[in-house]
Amino acid sequence: MSVVGEQLQPTIFELSRPGRGGGKIPHPPAGALDRIPASARRATPPALPEIAEPEVVRHYVNLSTLNYAVDTGFYPLGSCTMKYNPKLNEWAARLPGFAALHPLAPDAAAQGTLQLLWELEAMLAEISGMTAVTLQPAAGAQGELTGILMVRAYHASRGDLERTEVLVPDSSHGTNPATASMAGFKTITIPSAPDGGVDLDAFRAALGPRTAAIMITNPSTLGLFEARIGELLEATHAVGALAYMDGANLNAILGRFRPGEAGFDVMHINTHKTFSTPHGGGGPGAGPVGVRDALEPFLPGPRVIREADGSFRLERSGERPTSIGRVRSFFGSTGVLVRAYAYLRSHGGTGLREVSDDAVLAANYLKALVGQAYQVPFDRPCMHEFVASAADLKHRTGVRTLDVAKRLIDKGYHPPTIYFPLTVEEAMLIEPTETESLETLDGFAAALIEIAREAETDPELVTSAPHDAPVRRLDEASAARQPNLRWRGMTGSEMPCPD
Amino acid sequence: MPYGPHAAGDRARMLEVVGVDSVDRLFDDIPEALRSGPLRLDPPEPELELSARLQALAGRNLTDLAGFLGAGAYRHWTPAAVDQMLLRSEWYTAYTPYQPEVSQGTLQSIYEYQSLLAELTAMDVVSASHYDGGAATAEAALMTSRATGRKRVLVSRGVHPHYRGTLATYAAGAGLTVEDIPLVAQGPSAGTTDFAALERLLADGIPVAGVVAANPNVLGLLEDMPRVGELAHGAGALFVHVIEPVSLAVLATPGETGADIACGEGQPLGIPLQYGGPYLGIVACRNALVRQIPGRLVGLTRDLDGKRAFVMTMRAREQDIRREKAASNICTNQALLALAAGIYLTAIGPHGLRDVAALGAARASELEAALAAAGAPRIHDGPYLNEFVVRVPDAPRVHARLLELGVLAGIPTADLLPGEPALDDGLLVCATEVTTPAEISRFASALAAELTMAAGLTGGAA
Numbered sequence: 001m002s003v004v005g006e007q008l009q010p011t012i013f014e015l016s017r018p019g020r021g022g023g024k025i026p027h028p029p030a031g032a033l034d035r036i037p038a039s040a041r042r043a044t045p046p047a048l049p050e051i052a053e054p055e056v057v058r059h060y061v062n063l064s065t066l067n068y069a070v071d072t073g074f075y076p077l078g079s080c081t082m083k084y085n086p087k088l089n090e091w092a093a094r095l096p097g098f099a100a101l102h103p104l105a106p107d108a109a110a111q112g113t114l115q116l117l118w119e120l121e122a123m124l125a126e127i128s129g130m131t132a133v134t135l136q137p138a139a140g141a142q143g144e145l146t147g148i149l150m151v152r153a154y155h156a157s158r159g160d161l162e163r164t165e166v167l168v169p170d171s172s173h174g175t176n177p178a179t180a181s182m183a184g185f186k187t188i189t190i191p192s193a194p195d196g197g198v199d200l201d202a203f204r205a206a207l208g209p210r211t212a213a214i215m216i217t218n219p220s221t222l223g224l225f226e227a228r229i230g231e232l233l234e235a236t237h238a239v240g241a242l243a244y245m246d247g248a249n250l251n252a253i254l255g256r257f258r259p260g261e262a263g264f265d266v267m268h269i270n271t272h273k274t275f276s277t278p279h280g281g282g283g284p285g286a287g288p289v290g291v292r293d294a295l296e297p298f299l300p301g302p303r304v305i306r307e308a309d310g311s312f313r314l315e316r317s318g319e320r321p322t323s324i325g326r327v328r329s330f331f332g333s334t335g336v337l338v339r340a341y342a343y344l345r346s347h348g349g350t351g352l353r354e355v356s357d358d359a360v361l362a363a364n365y366l367k368a369l370v371g372q373a374y375q376v377p378f379d380r381p382c383m384h385e386f387v388a389s390a391a392d393l394k395h396r397t398g399v400r401t402l403d404v405a406k407r408l409i410d411k412g413y414h415p416p417t418i419y420f421p422l423t424v425e426e427a428m429l430i431e432p433t434e435t436e437s438l439e440t441l442d443g444f445a446a447a448l449i450e451i452a453r454e455a456e457t458d459p460e461l462v463t464s465a466p467h468d469a470p471v472r473r474l475d476e477a478s479a480a481r482q483p484n485l486r487w488r489g490m491t492g493s494e495m496p497c498p499d
Numbered sequence: 500m501p502y503g504p505h506a507a508g509d510r511a512r513m514l515e516v517v518g519v520d521s522v523d524r525l526f527d528d529i530p531e532a533l534r535s536g537p538l539r540l541d542p543p544e545p546e547l548e549l550s551a552r553l554q555a556l557a558g559r560n561l562t563d564l565a566g567f568l569g570a571g572a573y574r575h576w577t578p579a580a581v582d583q584m585l586l587r588s589e590w591y592t593a594y595t596p597y598q599p600e601v602s603q604g605t606l607q608s609i610y611e612y613q614s615l616l617a618e619l620t621a622m623d624v625v626s627a628s629h630y631d632g633g634a635a636t637a638e639a640a641l642m643t644s645r646a647t648g649r650k651r652v653l654v655s656r657g658v659h660p661h662y663r664g665t666l667a668t669y670a671a672g673a674g675l676t677v678e679d680i681p682l683v684a685q686g687p688s689a690g691t692t693d694f695a696a697l698e699r700l701l702a703d704g705i706p707v708a709g710v711v712a713a714n715p716n717v718l719g720l721l722e723d724m725p726r727v728g729e730l731a732h733g734a735g736a737l738f739v740h741v742i743e744p745v746s747l748a749v750l751a752t753p754g755e756t757g758a759d760i761a762c763g764e765g766q767p768l769g770i771p772l773q774y775g776g777p778y779l780g781i782v783a784c785r786n787a788l789v790r791q792i793p794g795r796l797v798g799l800t801r802d803l804d805g806k807r808a809f810v811m812t813m814r815a816r817e818q819d820i821r822r823e824k825a826a827s828n829i830c831t832n833q834a835l836l837a838l839a840a841g842i843y844l845t846a847i848g849p850h851g852l853r854d855v856a857a858l859g860a861a862r863a864s865e866l867e868a869a870l871a872a873a874g875a876p877r878i879h880d881g882p883y884l885n886e887f888v889v890r891v892p893d894a895p896r897v898h899a900r901l902l903e904l905g906v907l908a909g910i911p912t913a914d915l916l917p918g919e920p921a922l923d924d925g926l927l928v929c930a931t932e933v934t935t936p937a938e939i940s941r942f943a944s945a946l947a948a949e950l951t952m953a954a955g956l957t958g959g960a961a
Contacts, residue, residue, distance in 0.1 A: 092553040
């Protein structure tokens with residue numbers, strides 16, 4: 001019995017029959033488009049499918065059942081914080097007062113949303129220990145770009161134009177070096193020490209007058225708190241560089257460690273990780289960025305401003321010439337931010353600390369259980385996630401991490417993040433989150449342990465997994481070699497009626 | 500904690516297995532000097548009270564106005580089936596389909612989105628997806644630089660100012676020079692891209708990587724897009740066509756105008772206004788540029804048994820594989836909004852989409868006539884689809900006054916496009932299929948009264 005639906009679906013193009021559907025929009029008056037010159041018109045109408053609403057609904061409902069999701073089961077995807085997404089937040093974002101508000105509505109028409117955004121900024125500043133926050137970046141990676149562009153503007157404002165390098169640990173997310181490149185910097189990769197932290201000697205050797213910033217994920221992608229963080233920050237600031245914190249793993253340290261207070265200059269927050277806004281099958285997220293005093297003048301615009309009379313307004317274009325400018329259209333992913341606001345209010349300061357306590361406890365508990373059958377490379381308490389490795393298993397039985405992951409699907413679970421971080425052989429990055437019950441954690445650990453046993457007794461069973469899924473492993477090589485990226489198969493009987 | 504799963508005793512059992520007496524011990528790696536005190540935030544709010552707070556905040560926004568505001572985000576009617584489908588949590592509580600065997604729903608929906616947008620734009624390849632119209636335009640411009648090896652981009656001032664602003668921010672990082680192509684100030688082509696200026700810009704200075712223009716442009720005017728393409732290609736540059744997707748049901752497509760890349764904002768395809776996002780950035784290109792396109796691509800392939808299936812592909816462009824050499828740093832994107840656009844297009848169908856565009860055009864014609872009769876004629880002569888600029892002296896004051904009367908009279912062009920003297924006395928207004936004749940007459944009569952009063956005051960002073 002598959003953990004997701006078993007019936008693959010035809011494409012919407014194959015379901016199309018001329019003359020079906022329609023009737024949703026009143027007919028426009030004849031000649032409505034006569035004033036559009038022929039040269040500006042489309043020559044042939046788009047061949048979009050024609051399907052009646054009942055079939056449209058069945059198509060998308062049946063497709064949705066082919067997905068594994070947090071609401072269908074345990075999703076321990078490391079580094080992604082797949083926690084429960086509260087339904088109150090979905091309801092709130094759909095309130096017409098929020099959902100129907102035009103992004104260029106005058107401030108007087110947007111006071112409710114502006115107040116919410118202003119309060120959210122203040123809450124995130126308190127959590128991160130930063131002075132000021134921008135809510136604009138649309139995702140963590142855009143938050144990184146925003147932060148590093150501010151670093152660039154900061155150095156330039158001081159006439160310090162020789163800083164061309166950004167230091168990044170080898171265990172970092174790929175977005176960090178990709179961001180450094182987009183912001184015009186050269187990436188210098190720093191190796192990890194045997195204990196999983198940044199190698200302090202290598203780090204010091206790489207630091208210098210050319211260093212613009214360091215980008216550090218803390219807790220790291222190995223699920224470890226960077227115990228030498230004080231030394232790293234001190235060394236960074238001693239050479240005049242700034243410290244960026246990738247906040248992807250903030251879920252471990254709410255109310256325990258405030259990066260701004262500890263000395264980081266800038267960080268991003270993933271609302272879709274720490275603050276439960278849904279992951280949406282790949283997005284949308286939001287990537288607010290917090291900064292300390294030195295970077296505040298460079299924040300992107302427009303910011304939300306609270307006037308002396310208690311009303312709110314958006315900053316006007318050009319009002320703050322030091323700003324790095326816009327990073328997107330309009331204000332931001334406000335619909336996502338409404339959800340994050342509801343999450344923060346529902347937890348409050350005490351609830352957020354409990355979130356991290358329970359997330360860290362769950363990860364350590366699971367690590368203790370999984371450690372019975374897999375290597376756990378770092379023998380110290382983990383934060384909200386941990387790395388396990390199937391390297392021994394592979395050497396003994398030929399069963400790889402990929403096979404273990406696929407076999408987990410047969411057992412009813414979404415696999416963890418695999419082959420990341422790159423610094424651990426046959427890595428599985430496992431993040432349970434705080435919203436999973438003891439029974440769920442026990443069940444997952446038992447499944448992983450059983451797979452290790454199967455690898456010894458019947459490796460073929462594992463290497464040919466999944467067996468209970470709508471499709472088996474895919475031919476990814478030919479998909480990339482001869483890409484088919486759009487449907488071109490609409491035949492005569494599927495083409496829409498002429499207008 | 501409102502969503503915590505633990506029963507009494509669960510934590511104690513977990514601590515015992517971990518082998519520590521308190522959860523505090525698990526945080527021992529945090530240096531003592533750097534540990535933080537309690538968060539100074541309000542106490543947790545129960546759902547009953549929080550829902551009232553949220554309703555009160557939403558209620559403070561004014562959304563029941565007669566709205567004529569577009570300028571890059573558009574009020575449209577969305578079939579009820581769209582949100583009902585989006586509320587299935589198999590969609591919104593999944594993440595990136597890294598495990599295709601249990602993600603065929605998301606993967607097929609993205610492939611269908613790519614196919615639908617490819618059909619709508621008449622381009623070969625559509626990536627899924629980008630943050631919004633601004634970020635998509637910035638990524639498109641960076642793409643022209645990667646593809647040509649050139650570092651200079653020309654952007655028409657007819658491109659939305661937020662897109663130009665976003666592009667300028669991204670360009671600063673990438674070391675690109677961005678120059679504006681001015682708009683024609685007077686005459687029959689007023690408000691559209693100045694081709695004489697474009698020719699000069701292409702002829703002078705370092706070689707140009709890309710030329711970016713929008714249709715309709717930010718003033719609602721239709722541009723001679725094939726001409727932009729000819730001029731760009733004549734100088735060895737790529738042509739980026741900024742689209743508005745609903746208009747493509749009737750207007751010439753990027754595929755037809757000779758564009759190499761199309762980009763734009765997908766919000767009109769069934770996505771609520773929600774004060775700016777989450778929206779949907781569209782980027783499309785011709786086959787020749789497929790290795791340069793940023794963002795996720797889903798391809799059709801087979802499984803081991805030969806069954807048709809879908810998978811993320813051409814991943815060697817992406818940050819998690821290529822790190823500092825990736826085409827972009829984008830990771831989390833707007834997948835759920837791409838799904839919304841796909842459901843919208845499927846539910847509304849090809850004729851429905853054409854009707855949305857045509858009905859908007861019809862309502863806009865009515866609006867144009869009513870506002871002209873009220874004393875506010877169009878500023879420009881050129882053709883438009885459903886958005887245009889009318890001349891209103893002292894437009895920001897009139898706009899504020901009409902808001903008090905329950906009319907959101909578009910946006911003063913002086914606010915949207917500062918630095919264009921020809922637009923100082925303008926309001927950019929739009930109509931769509933949801934605009935009603937009653938709203939139009941409310942706007943027109945309020946405006947007429949306001950202009951009459953203003954004329955009377957001016958007359959009295961003179």
